[in-house]
Amino acid sequence: MTEAHAYAQTLGEEQSIWFKISPFLTAENPMEILMRMSEKRGGCFPVKLKSEKMYFLTDIEHIRHVLVDNVDNYNKYFEGLKPIFGKAMITIDGSLWQKIRKPQQPFFHPSVYEEYFPHLMTAVKSTIEDWSDLAVRGCEVEILEQTWGLAADMACRALFNREMPFNPQVVFGAVKAYTDVANHKAIRAKKMSGAVSEVSDDEDAAQAIAAWLSLPDAVIGAAPLGDREKTLLKMLELAEADPAVPEFDHQQVLDEIKQYLWAGTETTALTLGWIFYLLSLHPEIAEKIRSEGEEVYGDREPSWEDIQKLTYTRAVMLETLRLYPPAWALMRAAAEEDEIGGYKIEPGDKIVLSPYMVHHNPKYWDDPEKFDPTRFLPGCIKKRVKYSYLPFGAGKRFCLGGQLSQLETVLALTMLLRRFRLEYAGDGPVKFGASVMLTPKGGLPFKLHARS
Numbered sequence: 001m002t003e004a005h006a007y008a009q010t011l012g013e014e015q016s017i018w019f020k021i022s023p024f025l026t027a028e029n030p031m032e033i034l035m036r037m038s039e040k041r042g043g044c045f046p047v048k049l050k051s052e053k054m055y056f057l058t059d060i061e062h063i064r065h066v067l068v069d070n071v072d073n074y075n076k077y078f079e080g081l082k083p084i085f086g087k088a089m090i091t092i093d094g095s096l097w098q099k100i101r102k103p104q105q106p107f108f109h110p111s112v113y114e115e116y117f118p119h120l121m122t123a124v125k126s127t128i129e130d131w132s133d134l135a136v137r138g139c140e141v142e143i144l145e146q147t148w149g150l151a152a153d154m155a156c157r158a159l160f161n162r163e164m165p166f167n168p169q170v171v172f173g174a175v176k177a178y179t180d181v182a183n184h185k186a187i188r189a190k191k192m193s194g195a196v197s198e199v200s201d202d203e204d205a206a207q208a209i210a211a212w213l214s215l216p217d218a219v220i221g222a223a224p225l226g227d228r229e230k231t232l233l234k235m236l237e238l239a240e241a242d243p244a245v246p247e248f249d250h251q252q253v254l255d256e257i258k259q260y261l262w263a264g265t266e267t268t269a270l271t272l273g274w275i276f277y278l279l280s281l282h283p284e285i286a287e288k289i290r291s292e293g294e295e296v297y298g299d300r301e302p303s304w305e306d307i308q309k310l311t312y313t314r315a316v317m318l319e320t321l322r323l324y325p326p327a328w329a330l331m332r333a334a335a336e337e338d339e340i341g342g343y344k345i346e347p348g349d350k351i352v353l354s355p356y357m358v359h360h361n362p363k364y365w366d367d368p369e370k371f372d373p374t375r376f377l378p379g380c381i382k383k384r385v386k387y388s389y390l391p392f393g394a395g396k397r398f399c400l401g402g403q404l405s406q407l408e409t410v411l412a413l414t415m416l417l418r419r420f421r422l423e424y425a426g427d428g429p430v431k432f433g434a435s436v437m438l439t440p441k442g443g444l445p446f447k448l449h450a451r452s
């Protein structure tokens with residue numbers, strides 16, 4: 001059996017938490033259900049799932065306990081998502097995690113972002129060209145497919161010094177085969193009932209996984225774009241060659257690349273997608289983003305310095321991440337006994353920390369359902385309760401690429417809105433499809449119109 005087939009067999013495994021909670025994930029409005037449960041049952045509530053317990057944490061004191069104060073007792077939980085990440089940094093714990101993360105950190109220090117800037121710009125300009133064609137054709141596009149391609153191109157250029165060496169639409173489809181964890185149940189149900197040939201199901205999933213597993217080699221094998229002295233890809237290759245870090249083997253390099261091609265793309269793609277959706281409901285806010293761009297950089301291309309001045313555009317992004325945090329839930333598994341909110345936590349218990357529920361809690365945010373970017377304008381920011389804003393997590397496992405993604409998003413947003421008007425083409429308000437990420441059920445169809 002190939003590696004891809006072996007992975008495909010595990011989709012929808014009964015022991016996976018994702019499988020167990022899929023009835024909830026596929027409900028009409030999973031976030032509303034969770035909010036109601038939290039209101040009724042408090043900031044830490046258990047949910048019994050057959051043989052194991054899962055605790056939902058929605059109160060920031062408990063979240064701080066798990067992410068900061070007692071962080072070493074809570075391991076990352078990535079069961080069911082192995083094909084995406086393998087043993088990449090985001091999935092591992094303890095001293096091994098430190099060894100793998102440390103050498104990569106300098107590539108996410110704000111001081112290197114100015115060097116990445118022209119590469120991000122090239123990716124945005126290439127999207128502008130594609131969108132100009134799509135606007136002329138007048139067809140409907142799935143905006144997440146578009147923003148995913150853009151985010152992947154930005155990551156490949158800035159971090160790996162490569163042009164994106166794959167077709168983003170094919171890969172986007174492949175990734176969905178197993179990040180839409182709610183589908184795992186359907187795959188399993190079909191297998192169990194024998195209603196559909198098991199082989200063809202496995203083959204579909206195996207093909208998707210094979211497409212995904214081929215990406216790191218495609219990145220490594222692609223021609224470098226120029227002679228950049230230091231890139232994350234070079235660093236990964238040097239680490240593999242360094243006998244002082246035997247843990248950093250070839251598989252680790254492949255897995256780190258896969259991690260960036262997912263954690264660094266679907267999140268940014270969703271952020272842009274959700275922003276475009278919110279702007280379709282609030283065209284006056286889209287207009288303010290445009291006029292801010294006009295004031296700051298006029299008709300020329302924005303420079304690195306200009307981007308730092310786009311405070312309103314940035315506030316729109318931050319407010320969108322509050323309302324629709326792509327990582328709506330962070331998963332952990334308890335290593336040792338503990339106590340949270342009066343409940344005894346047993347080793348192995350699963351913990352779900354929900355940035356979504358914190359961001360929508362009136363205890364921490366005035367009028368939390370209102371889309372109000374001014375909350376994030378410099379000078380308007382009220383003193384915020386610590387840990388009440390968690391789109392990038394908190395504590396030592398805080399998102400490594402959070403600042404990079406903010407730069408990518410602001411740059412893309414200002415440039416794309418100057419050239420295009422985006423018309424939401426879906427039927428009615430978007431519903432949530434909670435999966436590993438907070439996704440719009442059925443996608444986000446848009447029509448693109450070039451602005452004269």
Ligand code: HEM
Binds near residue numbers: 263
């Ligand atoms: C809007 C965009 C993004 C969001 C909302 C986001 C969110 C997050 C969150 C919540 C975590 C912590 C997960 C946990 O504690 O379980 C995380 C971790 C991580 N993110 Fe991001 N992320 C974004 C963009 C990026 C980008 C652009 C990159 C890199 C190119 C990236 C790389 C990582 C890595 C490597 C980790 C693991 C860090 C560790 O475990 O030490 N992320 N991200």
